[in-house]
Amino acid sequence: MKLTVYYDGQFWVGVVEENDNGRLKAGRHLFGSEPKDNEILEFIQKNLHEVTNKLSQEVDINTSCDRRVNPKRLARQVARELSMKGISSYAQEALKLEYEKGKKEKKVYTRQQRDEMKERKRELRLQKAKAKHRGK
DSSP states (O other), X not given: OEEEEEEOSSSEEEEEEEEETTEEEEEEEEEESOOOHHHHHHIIIIIHHXXXXXXXXXXXXXXXXXXXXXXXXXXXXXXXXXXXXXXXHHHHHHHHHHHHHHHHHHHHHHHHHHHHHHHHHHHHHHHHHHHHHHTO
16 A cells, blocks of 8 residues: 655645555545645544545556565665656556546436436425315
8 A cells, every 4th residue: 555645736635555466446635735744644544544445446557577676776666756746647547437436426416316306396386286276
């Protein structure tokens, strides 16, 4: 699991990447203003579990074979990763899938709400028409 905190131009964003047997899940958390170290630690201890539980969209990752890596090469890779801004493309794809899923769910929910509202208005119209017909 990996947490990347970066500034996207407006807000500080934390991206959680969870790698499980070649499948990657990614979720976002908005910090707002620049988070202090203790705020990030508090997020990890209390809210990280909620963010990872909501994730359902996964992306396959192509991983290279597990070979022993030269310590100098490993140090260079770590330095390169620390200097990189943002998140991996796999995580971006997972976030996009989560976003699309949320959009679909919201669309279905709003459609249901609209249909229920139409049905209530129709029932009210029918009741008013019956009351007028009865002369009340």
